[in-house]
Amino acid sequence: MFHCFSSYLIKSSRPKPWSHIHLIFGGFAYRVSAMASDEASLRKVVEEKLSLVDRQADTVRKLKSGPAGKAEIDASVEALKALKLDAESAKKQLLAVAGDGGRKSVEEFRQTVVNTLERKLFYMPSFKIYGGVAGLYDYGPPGCRVKSNVLSFWRQHFVLEENMLEVDCPCVTPEVVLKASGHVDKFTDLMVKDEKTGACHRADHLLKDFCKDKLDKDLSLPPNKVAELKHILAVLDDLSPEVLGAKIKEYGITAPDTKNALSDPYPFNLMFQTSIGPTGVYPGYMRPETAQGIFVNFKDLYYYNGNKLPFAAAQIGQAFRNEISPRQGLLRVREFTLAEIEHFVDPEDKSHPKFADVADLEFFMFPREDQLQGRSAKKTVLGKAISTGTVNNETLGYFIGRVYLFLKNLGIDKDRLRFRQHLPNEMAHYAADCWDAEIESSYGWIECVGIADRSAFDLKAHTNKSGVNLVAHEKFSEPKEVEKLVILPSKKELGLAFKGNQKLVLQALEAMNEAEALEMKASLESKEEVEFKVCTLGKNVTIKKNMVTISVEKKKEHQREFTPSVIEPSFGIGRIIYCLFEHSFYTRPRTADSEQLNVFRFPPLVAPYKCTVFPLVKSLEFDAVAEIIAKSLKEAGITHIIDTTGTSIGKRYARTDEIGVPFAITVDDKASVTIRERDTRKQIRVSIEQVATVVKEVVNGQSTWEDIMWKYPSHAAAAASTDAE
Amino acid sequence: MFHCFSSYLIKSSRPKPWSHIHLIFGGFAYRVSAMASDEASLRKVVEEKLSLVDRQADTVRKLKSGPAGKAEIDASVEALKALKLDAESAKKQLLAVAGDGGRKSVEEFRQTVVNTLERKLFYMPSFKIYGGVAGLYDYGPPGCRVKSNVLSFWRQHFVLEENMLEVDCPCVTPEVVLKASGHVDKFTDLMVKDEKTGACHRADHLLKDFCKDKLDKDLSLPPNKVAELKHILAVLDDLSPEVLGAKIKEYGITAPDTKNALSDPYPFNLMFQTSIGPTGVYPGYMRPETAQGIFVNFKDLYYYNGNKLPFAAAQIGQAFRNEISPRQGLLRVREFTLAEIEHFVDPEDKSHPKFADVADLEFFMFPREDQLQGRSAKKTVLGKAISTGTVNNETLGYFIGRVYLFLKNLGIDKDRLRFRQHLPNEMAHYAADCWDAEIESSYGWIECVGIADRSAFDLKAHTNKSGVNLVAHEKFSEPKEVEKLVILPSKKELGLAFKGNQKLVLQALEAMNEAEALEMKASLESKEEVEFKVCTLGKNVTIKKNMVTISVEKKKEHQREFTPSVIEPSFGIGRIIYCLFEHSFYTRPRTADSEQLNVFRFPPLVAPYKCTVFPLVKSLEFDAVAEIIAKSLKEAGITHIIDTTGTSIGKRYARTDEIGVPFAITVDDKASVTIRERDTRKQIRVSIEQVATVVKEVVNGQSTWEDIMWKYPSHAAAAASTDAE
Incomplete structure (x- = not known):
């Protein structure tokens, strides 16, 4: 059901076998307000009751197909009906809590979110005036700002924090690259x-x-x-x-x-095909992922990094998949933004120096075993998942932890986020271990980040296809003595013995592996000659002692050459943003005066603007103050909009809440203004000189809104009335 | 010669007729160091001498083809030779000044820049291990950071500063959109x-x-x-x-x-063609520009802006052109990043409220007249170019000014930047006025930004093709009385008279323009009947007075409906970056000890990192200090790299200069460190607590390096020696 976007999933962009399991329950697990404390237990109850329904349905089926009498069957059907009613009632209870007065069905909830998103131009179907194209969407003004904030934070959190080497490669890709990666044949x-x-x-x-x-x-x-x-x-x-x-x-x-x-x-x-250049003879494709651009640059990047491992390269960019029949809005699209990391590491040492920084994090993990045995995801301390071997290695674990922090900081509800390990049949044969960060939405659990240890597969594939050796070296602190087999055929003797076949025999001798060569050496020493099968000739030949010298020599080696393993966290940015929209959305109880009830509780980090500035009434004086504040906000680097329409302040608050702006500054005086926080709707009063500093402090996370509330006089009296105006 | 990337240039991606004029001289106009004061006059001398050569060559040709004697011709050829020598010598003088000791030819200069750029992975040919693909390039780590800094600044300077509505549309575009825009037929x-x-x-x-x-x-x-x-x-x-x-x-x-x-x-x-969906019957193209995504969204964006004009929408994204035979490195590529603005404005009012902010700017402008009369670009005050009518309107002028500021702040040499007006044969028939920001590089003058008043062309094209009315309305403050022609055919009478042809006659009557209708009205009033040509019937019919009522009625109108004009600044980001590379590059005189002489003098705004941190020698103590500094830099939001290699400090300085990092912090003590500025190579000493604040101050432009030098003790003694170490 879910679409996979990272390179390891060439085969499994098809549905995962377990997906239906979670959809049954996942459908009711959305919420429209903050997590209620008893919600989690209610969810558990619903899940249990649904599983009882499932088991009773099995019983009914068995009875019906067996020799049971009508009475027994009827009783069993009645029991099933009762269980269903019971489960329905539990679902309703859950909705009453999770729905926070909304009590909408999942579809209604989704429709409300999507309507708000499309009406406020967070996103909209592309080329709408021409009827649109399935699977293509535009981000409008607020959506575009959210996206650019998410990408900035990604760059900060991963690229800058870890000194990754960021690259930017074209989308148009020649066939040979995607032939090597397997996409031409298997995607x-x-x-x-x-x-x-x-x-x-x-x-x-x-x-x-x-x-x-x-x-x-x-x-x-x-x-x-x-x-x-x-x-x-x-x-x-x-x-x-x-x-x-x-x-x-x-x-x-x-x-x-x-x-x-x-x-x-x-x-x-699934690749969009095109033709590069005017001749029509060079096929190309729009890349289905950004990763290949990094792999083909490995040699240069390794050199740039001082020929040292480990290092990570990263890329943000568009990727393309010509889906057969895209559905599910932003979750399954034909063009999307990927952010991918390829962390190259010595396969013999996958430890991570900063693992301790994330070892104590605790979040929902869903290992393979638990999935196979029908258990559910459970809160796990990351360090323990490594020490018990649940997660294959520290580097993979480090990235799981960093991805968790990334998503949490964006505003993803950590109780609706889990890391699910791939089942054996989902994973490519070469992969060492794979975990998906899945986020629960109204569509069920959505794979939003894939984190895979892909071993040496990609670099080897490109080495084989291009003939360029994509390897790394480890210099030994002191040279190591190694034994090396040397096979030295005598061209002269082979020529005399085999004439025209000389070359094929020679090649076959040189191609022997160690065991074969040692066996031949022993035979020649004992028997002077030996029968030898030359596949390319399709027959055996007789090799005599004078035709080849086989010896074991001792050599000093100064370094070891190897193909690095790659650990790949791959982020579907559009999917993350869509889930963020759902997790941030809530409706505020309708009042007689207020029309607009939809709010996005974006954290300042991703909010399209950090604050709005409203002159309370149309007045040149207030407009001038608003301009002064706007200027100081700009100097402080705080994105903002000024709304000088004559609309009531209540409507303007609603408008700003609906696009998720966390703070609104209302100019109602020449010397001081009010700042209103979106979710508490509480207001404080600060002087015009202080306002930018205060907003900056809370936007940048140096202070919480609660801290700020302590420091400045509240503007309580007006809060309720203006908001409902 | 130059490639155009904005939508108005569907036809003229072919060379401009004047391009050869400037190339002759442009080739020598590069420089490898800061502008010498007498360079400008030397350039003028060279230009004059070259034009003398040109004129004398014409004379020689005339003589040879005419009745002149051998002696006269020989004398004339001698004079030509002398003028050529003279011009060559002037060129050399110019090179001696402009070349700052480098005295390299343009090609040598370019080769040095490009070698440095490729070696340091600013950019490199894509898919190199497979032999590369002409016209496709990757940005490597430092280039990628420069690009992301340029785009961030663009967003800050245009989108946020002007409250533009940013959108993000797909690259894959269905045929109908590009049919409407004219690209399918004419690109x-x-x-x-x-x-x-x-x-x-x-x-x-x-x-x-x-x-x-x-x-x-x-x-x-x-x-x-x-x-x-x-x-x-x-x-x-x-x-x-x-x-x-x-x-x-x-x-x-x-x-x-x-x-x-x-x-x-x-x-x-030139478009990359593909097919959307699995059926193969929906052709699509990779967009050749981002502008169309904005035009097709006009209706939604206008609504989002409260149905008010003017407003601007903006988009940053990839665009594609399947060039026939791309040359010139980053300047002519098959995939590139565009940043485009579509500013929608009432065609009857193209004034701009903020024009005064840019009116006093003075820079090189090259109006149509000066080009046609063989004059060169000259410094012009923007306000004057508007008041004299050289630039068509204030909004166009405002954007020219803003583009100038954008490029100057990035580090483009303002003396090698000019705004050139399109000649009549370059401009589309519908365009009101077009100016290109051209930057001089080793390839000559390169069009990097196109700024065009495209009138209502694009919105009208999509209105016609889609049937969706892309218009704006101006509400009148009080209703206006207008006269309106009303043509009211009588179906009954027409039916009696024309039977089966009734409908065609009726349509022809309704389709009359005002003049025709008024003439018919007069004829019917005087003659009772009139001959009327019905094209769809291919013959004349007789219209009698009772068949149609034509009247002029007075009506009150409350608003005016119109198609907005669009002013489009369109930025070729890759071209700007390449020119920035050339303008920022210089070589430092070689010394006995220093190997590396190449420097990029990027301003902090675009530098890939703002500073480097070096422990002077390998020591745990210094490494710890470096970590403390790195942490404080991160908190201050200053991008940086730590270089703990044991290499000599001189080599590390060279390495950091070569990727254009403006400041280097050397840890040589537990309590204080030195900060070295890249271009002056002067050093100051500051305490470890202060270092992040000092760097932030100068990086963010609150202080200049000169200010900083005054405030803190210099570290003069060591400056020269460590640098040359």
Whole structure:
């Protein structure tokens, strides 16, 4: 169900087998206000009751397919109904708490958020006046500022903090690069076509939808059928086009909407193809990820880093995937911004000098074992996950910790964030370990950051394809003595013996591995000659003692050459931003006077503007004060907007809340002004000279709003009335 | 010669007719150190002497083709030789001043800059391990930081300062949008193919090179031939494929390198084409500019701005041009970053409230008249250029001023920056006025920012194509009475008279313009009937008085509807950065001990890091101090690197100078450190507690280095010695 955006997931941009498990519950887990203390326990109750429903449904099915009598079956169905009612009631309780008076369904909640986002131009469908294009979105003014704040913070938190080498490579990529990376051959989804309309669908989506629907609605399914459908969902990722096609035929699955017959599934490459230069003979693609631009530059970057490991390179940029039928708004798009890190490390030493900085962090982790055994994610101390071997190595763990801090600081609710380890069938064969940062949204758990130890795969692939040796060296503090096998064929003797075949025999001798060579050496010493198979000739030849000298020599080596491993945290910026929108959104109880109830509780770090300046009424005097304040805010580097419309102050507060501006300065006097905080709606009064300093202090996090409230006189009397004006 | 990147230049990405004029001199105008005071006058001398050479060459040609005797011709040739020698000597003098001891040719200078840039990974050819792709470059670590600083400053200087509405639209663009904008049909260059190898060349480039070469080298050309070639260069932009092809044939121009015959020229569209979605039936392109994303969102943005004009929208993003044969490094590339502003304004009021802020600025302007009359650019006060009507309107002028400030603050040498007005044949028919910010580099004058008043062209084009009315309204303070023509055909009478043709007649009547309708009204009143041509019927019909009522009614209008004009400053970020590299580069006289002589004098605003921290010698104590300083720098928001390699301090200074870091902090004590400024190489001593504050003060521009030098004790003794260590 979820779209993967990092290079290790060439195959698994297809749904993960477990995704349906979490969707059932995930759907109700959104919230529209701050986390209530008893919400977590209510969620647990709902989850348990839903699992009881599930088990009872299994029982009903078994009874129906067995020899049980009607009475027994009826009783069992009644019990199921009761359990369902019970679960529904628990869900409602949860909603009453989590919904904070909203009591909307997940879809209603999402619709409210999306409506607000589109109406305030956080984002909107691209090329709308031409009917739009599925999977393409524009960020409008406030969204664009949020995005640029998120990217600035990313650069600060990762690139600058860790002295990473940032690069900026083109999106247009020649075929050879993506041939080496495997994308040309394997970056595909299986597609079926509506045989009449030609409309395209993802084959796995159709099969998944069918299985889930059947399991949800058909209680009379016999147990073997249930098991079969569940099995399909579990292995969906691994099905071949043939099996997928056979299942679609067997179940009589037709095209959604039209109900027409479907073609056989065939792979569709998800890259946008183009042609570089005017001749038309150099195919190119729009990159599906930014990582390859770093790998092909490894040699230069390693040199730039003084030929030392470890080091990390990073890149922020656009990536492209020509999705078959994109849905889910900002979560599955055809063009998106990625921020990727490739941390190169000696495979023999994956420790991290700064791991201690993150070792004490505690957050939800969801290791492979817990997933396989049906347990849920649990709060884990990161240091323990390393010491117990749950996470493969310190460097991987360090990045998991840093990603956690990054998302938390952005304003992602830490209770709706978990790190999920890849199951064996999700992970590429070469990967040492992979964890996804998943954020819960109204669409369920969304993979937003992939953190993978990809071993030496990428550098080796490009070494093989380009012939340029992408390796690192470790200089020994003192030379090491090593034994080295030397095979020295005699061209003259081989020529005499094998004439035209001389070269092939010689190559075969040189290509022997250590064991073969030592065996030949022993044979020649004991028997003077030996039978030797030359594959390229397709036959055995006789090698005599004078034809080759095999010896073991002692050599001093001064360094070790190796292909570095790479640890890759890969961030889907649009997905993170969308989840942030949902986590930040809440509605304020409607009053008789106030029209606007939607608020984004963005932290100052990501808020599109840090504050607004309002003259209370239209007056030249107040406008002049507003200008003075604007100037001092600009000097303090605080982004702001001035709203001099004559609208009521209450409406202006609502407008500023709706785009998530944390502070509003109202000019109601020549000497002092009020500052209102968005979420508490409390106000303080400060002098015009102090206002920029105060805002800067709280925006930059040197003080909290509570500290500020202590220091300055509150403006309590007017707070409620102006807000509701 | 120069590549244009903004939307108004659909046609003229081909060379401008005047470009050769400036290249002749432009080639020597680079400099490798600060502007010497007498350099400007020397440049003038060289320019004059070169023009004397040019005139004398004309004389020689005339004599040779006329009835003049050998003696006269010989004398004239001798005079030409003497003038040439004279000009050469003046050039050398100029180089001696401008070259600051370097005395390198332009190409040598460029090679030194480019070598340094590539060696330090400011930028490098993309996909190098696979042989690279022409026209694609990567920014490496320091280049990437420079680019991100330039973009941050752009956002600060334009978007935040002017409260612009920033948007972020996809690169993948459906065909209909670029059909409306004209790119699908007109965004082409004329191409010829090598008939044997299939290699592609720009037809106009080949013809231009031929003409210039002939004019430069063949002194025996008859005057009519000279005039012909000069005329071709002047109208190169406007030549049709047929004429271009005929000229190539006539002059016997062959493929460069191979000397093979060439095909006829044909248009090649410069957009990278692709296909959106899996069906293959929706063509799309990688956008050639970011502007269209703004135009198609006009309606939403206008609403977001409270339905008020003027407002500006802005976008930073990648754009793509599939160049036929890219040369000139970062200046002509196939993928580049654009930053574009679309300022929407009432066509009846293009004044700008903040124009006074820039009116007193004085810089080089090069109006159309001066270009046509062979004069050179001259320093002009912007306010005067507006009051004399040289620049079309205040808003255009305001942006010219803001662009000047932007480039100057980045570190572009203001004496090598000019604003050149487009000649009539460069400008689109709909444009009101266009000015390019051109920066002089080793490649000549480079168009880096285009500032155009595009009138209502773009919004009208999308209104026509999409059917969505992209207009603005001006509410009148009180309703205006207007006369309105009302044509009211009588369906009944028309039906009786024309039967099946009724509808076509009715449509023709309704489609009359005001003059036609008034004439018919008068005729009907005097003659009762009138002959009327119905084009769709292909014949005249007789209209009688009872068939149509034509009247002029008075109506009250409350608002005026109009299509806004758009003023578009469009920035080629890569070009600006490359010119900045050249303008910032200088070489320091070589000494016996110092190896590294290259320096980039970036202002702190764009420098990849603001300072470096060096422990003088390897010691745990100094390393600890360095860490303390690094922490305080980070808290102050100062980007920095720590260099703890054991290399000599002189080498470390050289390394930091070479990537343009303005300040180096050397830890040589536990209580205090030295700060060295890159260009003066002067050092001061400050306490460890003060160091971050001092660096911040000078980096943020609150103090100059001179101020700082006054305040703190200098560290003079060691300055020279450590630097040369």
